[in-house]
Amino acid sequence: MSNYKLRLYITGHTAQAERAIANLKRICAEELQGRYQMEVIDLVEDPEEGERQRIVVTPTLIKQLPPPLRRIIGDLSDKERVVSGLDLLPTLTDDGDASGDAS
Amino acid sequence: MSKETMSTIEKLPSGVPGLDIVTDGGLPQGRTTLISGTAGSGKTILAAQFLVEGVKKFGESGVFITFEESAVDIRRNVASLGWDIEAYEAAGHWTFVDASPQPGEPVVETGDYDLGALIVRIELAVQRVGATRVALDSLGAIFNQFQNASIIRNELFRLAVALKQMGVTAVMTAERDDEYGRIARHGVEEFVADNVIVLRNVLETEKRRRTVEVLKFRGTTHQKGEYPFTVMPDEGIVVIPLSAIKLKQRSSNVRISSGNAELDAMCGGGFFRDSIVLLSGATGCGKTLMTTEFIAGGVNRGERCLLLAFEESRHQLMRNASGWGRDFEAYEQAGLLEIIATYPETCGLEDHLIAIKHAIERFNPNRVAVDSLSALERMASVKGFREFVIGLTSFIKDREIAGLFTVTTDTLLGGESVTDGHISTITDSIILLRYVEMLGEMKRGLTVLKMRGSPHDKDIREFSIDGTGMHIGRAFRSVSGILAGHPQHVPPRELERMEALFQDVPAA
Numbered sequence: 026m027s028n029y030k031l032r033l034y035i036t037g038h039t040a041q042a043e044r045a046i047a048n049l050k051r052i053c054a055e056e057l058q059g060r061y062q063m064e065v066i067d068l069v070e071d072p073e074e075g076e077r078q079r080i081v082v083t084p085t086l087i088k089q090l091p092p093p094l095r096r097i098i099g100d101l102s103d104k105e106r107v108v109s110g111l112d113l114l115p116t117l118t119d120d121g122d123a124s125g126d127a128s
Numbered sequence: 129m130s131k132e133t134m135s136t137i138e139k140l141p142s143g144v145p146g147l148d149i150v151t152d153g154g155l156p157q158g159r160t161t162l163i164s165g166t167a168g169s170g171k172t173i174l175a176a177q178f179l180v181e182g183v184k185k186f187g188e189s190g191v192f193i194t195f196e197e198s199a200v201d202i203r204r205n206v207a208s209l210g211w212d213i214e215a216y217e218a219a220g221h222w223t224f225v226d227a228s229p230q231p232g233e234p235v236v237e238t239g240d241y242d243l244g245a246l247i248v249r250i251e252l253a254v255q256r257v258g259a260t261r262v263a264l265d266s267l268g269a270i271f272n273q274f275q276n277a278s279i280i281r282n283e284l285f286r287l288a289v290a291l292k293q294m295g296v297t298a299v300m301t302a303e304r305d306d307e308y309g310r311i312a313r314h315g316v317e318e319f320v321a322d323n324v325i326v327l328r329n330v331l332e333t334e335k336r337r338r339t340v341e342v343l344k345f346r347g348t349t350h351q352k353g354e355y356p357f358t359v360m361p362d363e364g365i366v367v368i369p370l371s372a373i374k375l376k377q378r379s380s381n382v383r384i385s386s387g388n389a390e391l392d393a394m395c396g397g398g399f400f401r402d403s404i405v406l407l408s409g410a411t412g413c414g415k416t417l418m419t420t421e422f423i424a425g426g427v428n429r430g431e432r433c434l435l436l437a438f439e440e441s442r443h444q445l446m447r448n449a450s451g452w453g454r455d456f457e458a459y460e461q462a463g464l465l466e467i468i469a470t471y472p473e474t475c476g477l478e479d480h481l482i483a484i485k486h487a488i489e490r491f492n493p494n495r496v497a498v499d500s501l502s503a504l505e506r507m508a509s510v511k512g513f514r515e516f517v518i519g520l521t522s523f524i525k526d527r528e529i530a531g532l533f534t535v536t537t538d539t540l541l542g543g544e545s546v547t548d549g550h551i552s553t554i555t556d557s558i559i560l561l562r563y564v565e566m567l568g569e570m571k572r573g574l575t576v577l578k579m580r581g582s583p584h585d586k587d588i589r590e591f592s593i594d595g596t597g598m599h600i601g602r603a604f605r606s607v608s609g610i611l612a613g614h615p616q617h618v619p620p621r622e623l624e625r626m627e628a629l630f631q632d633v634p635a636a
Contacts, residue, residue: 036244045239068245072252080245081227082274082283096230098274099239110236 029053029061029111030090034075036068036083041100045084048101056113088112137348140260140297143181144174146357146367146522151342152349155323160288160298161345162320164312165327170338170359171301173209174327175263176202177364178299180211182261183221190261191253191296192224193246196269199224210362223253229273237275243283247290254294262296267316268303277314288320311343322346328354337514340367356554358515361478368522368554384495384530387425388418390600391559394576394585399557402528403580404521406551408535409561413572414591415534416440416448417598418561419497422532424454427464431494436484437469438503445469452597466491477508477516485523495530501551502536514551521554556580564590564615566607573604 033049035042046065053061068075068083078087088095088111097110139153148154155161155178165171179190194202202224203213216222227246229235254262267284274280291298300320302312307328311317317324324343331337339354357367383398386405392398399405409415419435426433437445445467449456459465468487470480488496498520505513517533524531535551558577563570575588587603607615 034245036242036248039244041240041242048239068248072248075245075249076225076252079226079230080249081243082241082246083244084241085245094232095236097236097238099237099241102239106236106238110238 031063034085045100143185150351160320161323164302169327169329189221189257189259191259193264199226209364262298264300266301385425387421396582403556404531405557406555413561426495427459433495434493435467436498438472442469472503497532500534
């Protein structure tokens, strides 16, 4: 299975940024157990990276791997849109207990 | 750097030709000014030119933030205006913040977001080149990129505050739907409402007219109303601050001779040195003669004169002049006259304008005569012609050169072309030459219709032409309706009776 490489861009640890981090951690735990790498980049500390990646709004989540590259913006509170935006097709996560929402 | 809000607002000269007169000295320093206009009104050009002039004229660096076109497109688009953005970038005077949409899939929105990343990037760019000027183009494109308009509206307000804290002077462009409707789409004026400039591109009775208007500058002054502008190749936007320029230059009040003493008297002592005189008349009624006298009048005082001829050849002009006792060849040999005779059809109007500008820069004349504008008018659309005239006029005025432009009317008697608003409003003075049919005889009449900033003779005077030139005589006392093209004989007795009612003051 291909490994997911995700980068989350924030500008400062605002409430909105913390919310996005928590949402991303939860979704990854539920959908991608162990098959992902996640990196949080604070553009306040590294504005050059914002320029390189041409980030306009924060939070922005970039899925670098597997291709195609995807950009998702917002605090990731809409899980359904995050899942479809990352191309996390249900068939990829069909090893039993991980298929449903942890409700 | 926070500034006291109560202190007077300084202006930053934009450097855009003419705009700083309309804005009373430039854009409010350390503030953001909204440039609003319909599609194709020149917003992006003005935004880019604000930075370009900063680099060229003041050595100030700029940051251009683009939301719609990519940096590559903008570099290429403005190259036609003679701006080498790449060179500015290489020299560290210019940098782009490219926030245009990435090609590919649409961005997925999954909750609240902010423009924090953009602000951080702008701060970085401003620091990197030491920018004092920032341009954002365009706000409408941000709204198109993102779905949540209320977030964007709030965030743009935050951006405007951030720009203020950076201490930069900024312009933001915004789209509007109607030339005279709401200020801008998406209600963007609400967060940068302090300063608004509107660009218009109006179709008026089949004539295109570009204008710029300062709608408001909070806490500081500006000129009111619309001022025409044009976009010149190799120069960009040139604003013609018609009425504003008058106020400034009229103080000099320097008069020059028209080359004809009687005409000087009619004009209240001659033309103003930096004024444009429009000379209108039917074919053969004396325009070329007056042009010749205008040039001779300059040469006799040691002034340099440039004659741009579009109707007659050099040879013809020289022969005409010698027929009136003026030796153009001698003037040329003395280095005081240059004749450029071209067929209007040889190239487009823009090329003519560039050639004329170069000739003026090279020869550095005190007087320029164009004979005739009508020959060029045939060549272009009304809009193109208007832009040509505006461009030429502003260039000449800028250099305090006296200009004489001739216009040919279509009809022999009377004539309407001089009222073609797009030329007559730009010129300072208008002189009409007309044929007058009187008791079965064709006579020539002359009147000074307009002389901005000066009293002038209001009579329609008869004039004659002989081997020494033009001789202006008495007023047509017994005819009326000359300008309308329908002269009517007024019984002399009635006239005498009328005159007797007033203690007639002799003409000055």
